[in-house]
Amino acid sequence: MTLLDFARGPALQWSVSIFVFGLLWRLVGVFFLRTKVDLSAPRNPATWKGLRLIVLRSWPRKEFLGGTAFGEVMGYTFHLGFLVTLFFYVPHLLFFESVFEGLFGTDLEGLLGFRWPALPTAAITFLSAISIAALLAVLVHRITNPVKRLISNFDDYFSWLLTVAPLATGMLAYAHAGGVRYETLLGAHILSAEALLVWFPFGKLIHAFTIFAARGATGLIFERKGASL
Amino acid sequence: MSTPGQDIDQKFPLELNEPRFSVKDPKIRFDMQGDLSDEQRVAVAMRNFVKDFGRTAAIYMESCIHCGMCAEACHFHEVTQDPRYTPIWKLEPFKQAYKREYGPFALFFRMLNLKPKVTHEQLAEWQHLLYDSCTVCGRCSLMCPMGIDIATLISQARHGMFHAGLVPHELYAVAERAKREGSPLGATPKVFEDRIDWLADDHEIDIPLDKDKADVLCTMSSIEIMKYPDSVVATARVMNHLGVDWTFRTDGYEATNFGLLSGNAAWQKQMTMKLIDAAVACGAKTLILPECGHAYQALRWMGANMYGKPLPFRVLHMAEFLAENIRDKRLRVKKTGKSVTFHDPCQVARRGGAIEAPREVLAALGMELREMFPTKGTNWCCGGGGGVVAIHRADNLRHKVFQIKMDQIEKTGAEIPVTSCANCRQTFDDGQAHFKWDKTMHSLLELVADNLVEDDA
Numbered sequence: 001m002t003l004l005d006f007a008r009g010p011a012l013q014w015s016v017s018i019f020v021f022g023l024l025w026r027l028v029g030v031f032f033l034r035t036k037v038d039l040s041a042p043r044n045p046a047t048w049k050g051l052r053l054i055v056l057r058s059w060p061r062k063e064f065l066g067g068t069a070f071g072e073v074m075g076y077t078f079h080l081g082f083l084v085t086l087f088f089y090v091p092h093l094l095f096f097e098s099v100f101e102g103l104f105g106t107d108l109e110g111l112l113g114f115r116w117p118a119l120p121t122a123a124i125t126f127l128s129a130i131s132i133a134a135l136l137a138v139l140v141h142r143i144t145n146p147v148k149r150l151i152s153n154f155d156d157y158f159s160w161l162l163t164v165a166p167l168a169t170g171m172l173a174y175a176h177a178g179g180v181r182y183e184t185l186l187g188a189h190i191l192s193a194e195a196l197l198v199w200f201p202f203g204k205l206i207h208a209f210t211i212f213a214a215r216g217a218t219g220l221i222f223e224r225k226g227a228s229l
Numbered sequence: 230m231s232t233p234g235q236d237i238d239q240k241f242p243l244e245l246n247e248p249r250f251s252v253k254d255p256k257i258r259f260d261m262q263g264d265l266s267d268e269q270r271v272a273v274a275m276r277n278f279v280k281d282f283g284r285t286a287a288i289y290m291e292s293c294i295h296c297g298m299c300a301e302a303c304h305f306h307e308v309t310q311d312p313r314y315t316p317i318w319k320l321e322p323f324k325q326a327y328k329r330e331y332g333p334f335a336l337f338f339r340m341l342n343l344k345p346k347v348t349h350e351q352l353a354e355w356q357h358l359l360y361d362s363c364t365v366c367g368r369c370s371l372m373c374p375m376g377i378d379i380a381t382l383i384s385q386a387r388h389g390m391f392h393a394g395l396v397p398h399e400l401y402a403v404a405e406r407a408k409r410e411g412s413p414l415g416a417t418p419k420v421f422e423d424r425i426d427w428l429a430d431d432h433e434i435d436i437p438l439d440k441d442k443a444d445v446l447c448t449m450s451s452i453e454i455m456k457y458p459d460s461v462v463a464t465a466r467v468m469n470h471l472g473v474d475w476t477f478r479t480d481g482y483e484a485t486n487f488g489l490l491s492g493n494a495a496w497q498k499q500m501t502m503k504l505i506d507a508a509v510a511c512g513a514k515t516l517i518l519p520e521c522g523h524a525y526q527a528l529r530w531m532g533a534n535m536y537g538k539p540l541p542f543r544v545l546h547m548a549e550f551l552a553e554n555i556r557d558k559r560l561r562v563k564k565t566g567k568s569v570t571f572h573d574p575c576q577v578a579r580r581g582g583a584i585e586a587p588r589e590v591l592a593a594l595g596m597e598l599r600e601m602f603p604t605k606g607t608n609w610c611c612g613g614g615g616g617v618v619a620i621h622r623a624d625n626l627r628h629k630v631f632q633i634k635m636d637q638i639e640k641t642g643a644e645i646p647v648t649s650c651a652n653c654r655q656t657f658d659d660g661q662a663h664f665k666w667d668k669t670m671h672s673l674l675e676l677v678a679d680n681l682v683e684d685d686a
Contacts, residue, residue: 029333039533067301147297215376226582228606
């Protein structure tokens, strides 16, 4: 079995299984905890309006912008670059097609009722490079900024490594770099993405899901009081 | 045999006659209570931290990405640039314990020792971060891009610290005194009654006390009773002006809640229930909270949850009551024409939602409001909330933080600063004395009482 066969076969199955099981375990373990009914008389009875915090908190208030702009800009850059690369690169779309066909017996369009266009490879390459640059910038910031250095732990650095790895290996594979066989580079790229999937439920990457729950919960509580969102 | 609380009270008596209440000799400290072993303290701290842990708190604990942006919102970090004052770092031992002992992957974290055990030394060190350098003002909660309400988690961590016997001396002493005597500052029912008699005589004003039935129950903070008695008189003036059927009651007058500030939920409930029982006993339709920030949070937003059912009366902060009556044209005030700036008490405005009410009152007084920057929900805290003003060893740090407020106020160019929280006012008075500043903080209520339009005027 070649590295690529391993990456496309058992490693994929195991990593997806761990991802799904781990994700469910962690989210169920938190979301199914009890919650107390707030008996205070609400200032704003339409507390659901507090859910707007999910969107509002996507950008800091002007009062806070000065000290946070770097983190916000770099954060958005690597998140968007990563997601666009993941979902709009032709080989990725073909990969998803094959996975979905294998799992559900139908392609993306059959499953979702629509398909989305891929972006030109040059654009994806550019975005990947920008993402890697932004990730390097946030790493340097994490190491040099006294606040971030103090509060950082293993999870922060390991999650960073596993996030940058698929981008870096993807670019290496695309460039056929270093005289290594393309199949080996592709295998390494797929394995790096699988490593990200395996780690995803256990570390800080879970914020991809909990961010909406945390913002929503705070929004509901604060809106009830009429407190500042 | 005396109780531990009385021992503390006798060994380390409180200073009640100075402008800022605290202990008489702050050099002799007693920052560790009880006789638990180090291991027991850690276990008890963590057990009580997660005791009321529900879904929301757990989601918060799972969501932090260590971006460090909350540091930008914290006044203690702002003035020192000390990374230890990063709000989320103030919770570090509790985050550590949550992941290791209670989270969905606790077993995984323990087996691989990804999170080391919290130590007693760590908790003792964190006392400074959780009490001396956090006013629970919640500014960080507005900054967090994940939406984590860090201030609420700090309060839960204080629960753990209290039960572990790791509360700063002064805060424990006043909380214990409040639990034992009904007031943290010696404003016992007898003292309160005597003060009411004295103030009624001195100011020739009717101040009803212990009426069997009344539509409105007024409450005070002990800071006002002991340090700012003019607020008691101002309350009576406004109520009498409005002609409402009102009363103070000796069985429920103290609105401060040091159970909440120190982290003892049982004491918090005890203080809250006194107010609720008094209001129910006199059939009050409205309970008015004084100019006190945390009192508003304790009763307005937490009272019903302590009671176990919705409160059978309305709860209003004094500023809300004044604004409501100005809106309804029942309360008539003279125009003063002065320029003012308003300091938003964190627990009333940012975390309580009563942001516009005081501004409506100032507008009715014909005052030119010059807003600080930032203001309203993002206004800087005075630095004395959350019990910090009581802690002597935090004075230097608190005074540094206070410079932010002085700077904000000076930049407005307003003639007078106004607020609606006696604890903020006390912090301002202390800061004014320390820096020999020429600005004196004013009470919104007293401004209104001084400018009432009487019918026969």
